[in-house]
Amino acid sequence: MRIALIGTGNVGRALAKAWAAAGHDVVLGSRDPAAKEDLAKELGVPVVGIAAAAEHGEAVVNVTPGAESIATLRTAGAAALAGKLLIDIAVGFTEEPHGTALSHPDVSLGELIQSTFPEARVVKTFTTMDSVVMTGPDTLEEPSTVFLSGNDPTAKTRTATLLTDLGWPPSTHMDLGPIETARGQEHFAHLFMAIAVSQGTYDFNVRVVLPKAE
């Protein structure tokens, strides 16, 4: 699949490398691609402008900081995103230890992106974990859970394939339902930070444990 990652931070870099290694045609989108030549060389993945990246991608993946996501995706333009799978991994929070500053207390960034780009097929996923775990689920003691939220079933199926390519078998996927459920994934940031600080690592995840079969 042609994948465009918008954002060149840790998450974008890790996913670019991992999806490229899985055989996908990956580009990174940056506001200043000329300054990222070393990065492109290091990752073996082209770094292009935001609009060019969005144009390239069959799947566009938002890995920008939550507070900047809407503005950055606007640079790509609604036309470039129309009809496309738009995977949103950003968190609509600041990253202070106990998450004191919610950017969007009563809504999620995932919903805002869907309402801002109504023709895109937004799927929120990977929001509840660090990039080391996203690209290395087997680094943990046991299988853990990856959540998906979105309104378009086909977009979720395509996202699920991309998760499987990174080592997440379908048994680890949990479809939470419509994009409103992105709130759950994003607000988990508070518990994520509390666990991270108390355990001294970002490299963990949660597994949903269901009732025993009767």
Add this chain to the structure above:
Amino acid sequence: MRIALIGTGNVGRALAKAWAAAGHDVVLGSRDPAAKEDLAKELGVPVVGIAAAAEHGEAVVNVTPGAESIATLRTAGAAALAGKLLIDIAVGFTEEPHGTALSHPDVSLGELIQSTFPEARVVKTFTTMDSVVMTGPDTLEEPSTVFLSGNDPTAKTRTATLLTDLGWPPSTHMDLGPIETARGQEHFAHLFMAIAVSQGTYDFNVRVVLPKAE
């Protein structure tokens, strides 16, 4: 231990029964104990007024709805709570499916209770699960995690004992740190509701999965 549960809803009833069965001296506190005679008979646990319950308890447990917790605990009075273990299980949210109405976006009920009753030793726990799981961790497929947040180490140790009495061995306890981390436990309500709706059950929990030992 003398345990006073403030609140007679599902959580209060389930915990009263389970801690009484574990040999503790339990009372339920209600604003209208006279109307709860049948409940007292059914559970085999006395139902008394709020102030009398708080007076009785060495541990006072808040299981009132989050929006009413502070007002209800005020009826008990700061003097009755001073120096005591005050276990807070309530959620500072409304219970709408995707948690649209946060009562306290930038703070937690646990912190508010601690600042309202500075001499109480507040421990937030059990907030991330349903009463069926609180009192029956073995009903789930695998061991899962119970979180603790609070400023007083002794209060957390005593709470840990009460958790163990309900079937939660110490290996399932995760101390998140100070009471500020109650935000993580409470804001998890968004993800809890999304999981509950998508899976069609409230009877689940999460397990924190840590990195493999190197």
